[in-house]
Amino acid sequence: MSLSPVEIETGPHPTASIVLMHGLGADGNDFVPIAQELDLSGVGPVRFVFPHAPVMPVTVNGGYQMPAWYDIYGPNLVQREDEAGLRRSQASIEALIAKEKSRGIASGRIVVAGFSQGCAMALMTGLRHPEKLAGIVGLSGYLPLAQTLAAERHAVNQDTPIFMAHGNADPVVPLARATASRDALAQLGYSIEWHQYPMAHSVCMEEIADLNAWLLRVLAF
Numbered sequence: 001m002s003l004s005p006v007e008i009e010t011g012p013h014p015t016a017s018i019v020l021m022h023g024l025g026a027d028g029n030d031f032v033p034i035a036q037e038l039d040l041s042g043v044g045p046v047r048f049v050f051p052h053a054p055v056m057p058v059t060v061n062g063g064y065q066m067p068a069w070y071d072i073y074g075p076n077l078v079q080r081e082d083e084a085g086l087r088r089s090q091a092s093i094e095a096l097i098a099k100e101k102s103r104g105i106a107s108g109r110i111v112v113a114g115f116s117q118g119c120a121m122a123l124m125t126g127l128r129h130p131e132k133l134a135g136i137v138g139l140s141g142y143l144p145l146a147q148t149l150a151a152e153r154h155a156v157n158q159d160t161p162i163f164m165a166h167g168n169a170d171p172v173v174p175l176a177r178a179t180a181s182r183d184a185l186a187q188l189g190y191s192i193e194w195h196q197y198p199m200a201h202s203v204c205m206e207e208i209a210d211l212n213a214w215l216l217r218v219l220a221f
Contacts, residue, residue: 006051007050010048014046017048017105018048020048047105072117077177093125130154137163138164139164140165
């Protein structure tokens with residue numbers, strides 16, 4: 001599947017890339033305004049890559065067709081998972097990472113990030129990626145296919161910084177699902193910078209500031 005992403009470069013000849021996946025029903029333009037709030041001038045020019053998820057019927061929404069990285073069968077996000085859809089999108093995101101590398105960005109200068117469903121894809125792809133990444137960002141989401149991670153993860157990203165953030169009043173991805181994901185990762189030895197905010201299923205300015213500081217650290221030369 002071709003994701004034909006939106007791209008923004010903060011200056012000529014980027015030295016780092018951030019691949020940021022949107023949530024269910026949105027598209028690649030959704031997080032452009034938030035990226036524009038970030039000030040990463042301290043780490044040189046950055047290319048933001050905002051892919052579009054394919055349009056597909058989503059079971060939990062009555063089969064209505066919308067942009068989605070994978071199908072969601074019910075409100076319990078992990079009781080039954082669309083493994084085939086998750087793995088298809090993982091392959092597409094891997095292709096985007098490979099494209100950034102072909103344009104001269106080392107894997108160690110690439111961050112994979114996402115919101116909600118996009119968070120699930122960032123965690124799934126980043127932890128299984130066979131080369132060291134700069135960082136993994138999961139906003140208002142959860143860890144998919146958690147039961148296969150121990151067998152499928154790559155040791156090269158064992159120490160890759162992970163930023164996770166969630167709203168304590170999230171009605172879409174309950175806070176308990178996010179903290180369970182955080183704890184599962186911690187049990188596997190991952191180091192997670194965890195943030196919690198008084199918000200629903202959204203992004204807040206304090207979160208953007210915290211993410212900005214974290215990105216400056218993981219992309220520092």
